[in-house]
Amino acid sequence: MMPQLYHVPLSPYCRKVRLTLAEKKLEVDLVEERYWERDADFLRRNPLGKVPVLKIDGLILSESAAICEYLEEVYPTPSLMPREPKDRAEIRRLIGWFDDAFYHEVTLMILGERVNKKLTGEGYPDSRNVKSGVQRVKFHLDYMTHLLDHRRWLGGDEMSLADFAAAAQLSCLDYTSDVDWDRSAVVKDWYAKIKSRPAFRALLADQVSGFLPAPHYADLDF
Amino acid sequence: MMPQLYHVPLSPYCRKVRLTLAEKKLEVDLVEERYWERDADFLRRNPLGKVPVLKIDGLILSESAAICEYLEEVYPTPSLMPREPKDRAEIRRLIGWFDDAFYHEVTLMILGERVNKKLTGEGYPDSRNVKSGVQRVKFHLDYMTHLLDHRRWLGGDEMSLADFAAAAQLSCLDYTSDVDWDRSAVVKDWYAKIKSRPAFRALLADQVSGFLPAPHYADLDF
Structure with a gap:
């Protein structure tokens, strides 16, 4: 099955x-x-x-x-984790970074308020939360810039689950046009690279009723 | 070093x-x-x-x-994770359960309000949060009971990182006497078993200035 x-x-x-x-x-x-x-x-x-x-x-x-x-x-092929324990620890550190800190500080503050509350009938967005998320995303984009200044992918020389953890968060925010891609050329390049993978196509076709995606959302040349 | x-x-x-x-x-x-x-x-x-x-x-x-x-x-000895991918997935599911859901729904609501806010100078506890945590811990204790009715340890027949993830949260709440051990005999037995391990000793000696531990906190026969 x-x-x-x-x-x-x-x-x-x-x-x-x-x-x-x-x-x-x-x-x-x-x-x-x-x-x-x-x-x-x-x-x-x-x-x-x-x-x-x-x-x-x-x-x-x-x-x-x-x-x-x-x-x-x-299903180890293709591999999305390196072999060495120290490299795996770095990938898992970044997965935790995006799954936990980025999510709670940014995605939940912006999308949680603007989209999820409406979908689930929880009420109106709290604008203080949205503001805090919009402010805090800058720190995270700057940290990604710092990583990508030294590495091809977020976790090292190979694409890994860390890139997917980050791209998953950013792609949700990009749906509602909440990522300022002009802030960092290396982050934009990284996202363009991951966005053009066949694995990304289904995400770019997503439609959420009541929320149109941003015009550039599915555009590989954004 | x-x-x-x-x-x-x-x-x-x-x-x-x-x-x-x-x-x-x-x-x-x-x-x-x-x-x-x-x-x-x-x-x-x-x-x-x-x-x-x-x-x-x-x-x-x-x-x-x-x-x-x-x-x-x-440092694989002693092992705190099973070998089979399906068993490892179960341990990691429970680690996520306690690290994420239990923490945000209970520990952060109770300890975050009562202890962390005072320690870090963030202000006064929000009693709605404390109330919500006190209410929600029951669901988690009942789920642990359900697991322990069928298993020796939370994740299966062997002690694992899942037990440590759970015991780490509960031991913090127990410091301030926020666990109702009378709610479930199997959870209490499980906690007594893990609390009596040599690895637990240092935790039981912890002292946080301004917050005395509950009298039974370090007691192996609580």
């Missing part, structure tokens, strides 16, 4: 898993899950009621970091 | 790393880091300004999940 991914289009964690699956050429059935409705069947798959949830190999997996490590262990 | 861990006593992430180091019999120099003062030297070690940061093997590691996976890869 084809793997199934329960997801929502603008979740960075779902996008990270979709990129990983696609890069490894694993076809998947995408099932859009309105997780905030807390459907009983879905809660059996993940008692936290969060996406992504991946059904694969007879297993039901949740937590995007656990899913990506599983895919890397069972 | 002996490894150095920059930490604060009541950070669950620092505690998870301390438990992992101690279980693997790796001695470490503990350096208390007032991370909220954003010391320039410390920011060079971790630009996010967060603990834990571990100096080991000539490396500077941050993000607790990355640190623990590194320790597991380089």
Whole structure:
């Protein structure tokens, strides 16, 4: 049976898993899950009621970091993690950076307020949060610039799960035109490179009802 | 040179790393880091300004999940992760559960409000958050009960990083007497078992100035 991914289009964690699956050429059935409705069947798959949830190999997996490590262990080609423990620690450090700090400081502040609250019926955006996210994204773009001044990819010389973790967050923000690509030429180049990969295509075709993507969102020459 | 861990006593992430180091019999120099003062030297070690940061093997590691996976890869004895990818996915799912959901829904709501805000001078606790954490911890204790009704340890038959991730959060809450051990006999038994390990001793000796530990905090027969 084809793997199934329960997801929502603008979740960075779902996008990270979709990129990983696609890069490894694993076809998947995408099932859009309105997780905030807390459907009983879905809660059996993940008692936290969060996406992504991946059904694969007879297993039901949740937590995007656990899913990506599983895919890397069972489907190692192409590799998205280096071999040396010290290099793997660097990739995982950056995954934590984007999954945790970037998400809570930026994505949740901007998209969480402007998009998720409307989709899930939680109320109006808190403009202080949006402002704080818009301010804080600069720090993260500058840190990415610092990394990319010394490396071809965020985690080293090879593309890795760290790039997917970062691109997943940024692509969500780019959907609503919340990334200032003029801030850093190296970050823009890096994003252009990752955006042009076949694995990225499905993300660029995403449509969220009620929210049109920014005109440049799917444009490879943005 | 002996490894150095920059930490604060009541950070669950620092505690998870301390438990992992101690279980693997790796001695470490503990350096208390007032991370909220954003010391320039410390920011060079971790630009996010967060603990834990571990100096080991000539490396500077941050993000607790990355640190623990590194320790597991380089110091595999005793093993804190199973070998099979599906079992590893389950351990990592639970690590994500406690590091992310439990932390944001419970630890941050209770300890973040009552202790961290005072320590870092951020102001007064928001009682709505404390209330929400006190309410939500029940769900998590019940889920742990469900797991432990079927398993010896949280992630399976062997003790693993999942147990340390959970015990690290609960031990912080127990310091301020915020765990209702009467709610679940199996969770209490599990915690008694992990609390009596030599690796736990240093945590039980922790003292945070301005906050006395609960009388039963260091008691193995609580």
